[in-house]
Amino acid sequence: MTNHSARFDGKTALITGGTSGMGLAAARRFLDEGARVVITGRDQVRLDAAVKELDGGDRVLAVRGDAADPADLDALAAGVEDRFGRLDVVFANAGVASFQPIGDVTEAEFDRLTDINFKGVFFTVQKTLPLLVDHGAIVINASWTLHRGMSGATLYSATKAAVHNLSHTLAAELGPRGIRVNSVSPGYIETPMFHAAIPEEDHEDVVAAVAAGRFGTSEDVAGAVAFLASDEAAYVNGQDLIIDGGLVAAIADQIV
Template sequence: MTQNMPGGSRFDGKVVLVTGGATGMGYAAAEQFLAEGAKVVITGRSEAKLKLAAERLTTAGRVLAVPTDVSKPAEVDRLVSAVRKRFGHLNVIFANAGVGVFKRIEELTEEDVDYTVDVNFKGVFYTIQRSLPVLRDGSSIVINASWTTHRGLAIGSLYAATKAAAANLAKTLASDLSDRRIRVNSVSPGYIDTEMFREGVPTAEAREDSARQSVQKRVGTPEDVARTVAFLASDDAAFVNGVDLLVDGGVVNSVPA
């Protein structure tokens, strides 16, 4: 588990919601927040994966796992009710749950479009909207977007469009929620070594090619993203608002030497 930050824990007494918290970047973020003193609520659609994650994370009653399909408002409402019953409120939301369908545009089906829009945009929107009654003033929201919102990818038209919508939502909600002093930012990870990445990039050769696109010559880790999310959610980023922060090793903005 990630070690506490020097000089104390930034999230002591705070309650954090991480959607898609059973694996990958969501799990790493949950681990990071727990290490820094938070109580953490994780969600996921797979009850089996969620149960396993909760067993690995559980620390003195500070973890609540709630099976949730964030694309369905009724399920998000049940999630919020569970949060209110267990912890009473939220201080941080990491709207992380997402899916990837990577095909050329002529190959995409109506089902692909509905599925991706439902999870990547509507799921983020409903997570935030339905959580507002338990989200305290002065809280922080971080949305997981993608490097593909900044640079075109031939097979990424649908995925990138939904992630761009999510990143734009962070900017508009930073304004919309400013009367409650709620900060809203997004992160745009590059190639990150997650289960989803390995499914989309199944061979070692292809993963090495992804690594070569970074000026750091490596694929990122879920922990790279988790630490950035924790920074944006913390008081260390108190004057950071409406920003999309690339966590990509330079893939978008720098050409490898």
């Protein structure tokens, strides 16, 4: 069995939206595998709680800021440079969910989602790129909904399709520096955002559509992100890794 405990020794990983769910699990995974970790979030209380939970000492830097605000991202880059001097991995994870029929989408909600889910990812990469070493790795958090149409997800899916496309275009643009860019498309992953979006009474019907017969965990996603960021994925570039228990590719057997 391969020992992954030191894959990121001496490396620095940035995880935006790292205070809970997939972001926090990814931060823990990178920390456990030897990395120095930078996490971001908008809420200082949640940031402080995440730092305490990670218990990584001076290997953890928490920076409060809004991923949709380029000025906050400038401050983030400055903070990372001052503390660690470089980045080896960027996991552009910060994002929000929003589900409603297209007729109910307001301009304010359109702007909010595109600001966080697309603009935020775009400028996270742009602002941190000068710190990212040659042969580093970028992983973008997309969604299974970009692969399969889902009623009520027009706006959300479009923002995730946009950031997935960045993995193609940035892989080409950053190829001369040896920087790999990939995305992950999580399915139904049990996170605070998942529980806020899907009522408890709907869980049985939702999981019935998953061939694996269960919801995913944040750790499932964290493992995939760590793989894509590691040297084990040295020839994986411009790809999307769907982590969904078969939701997109397989029809769940619901015959009793």
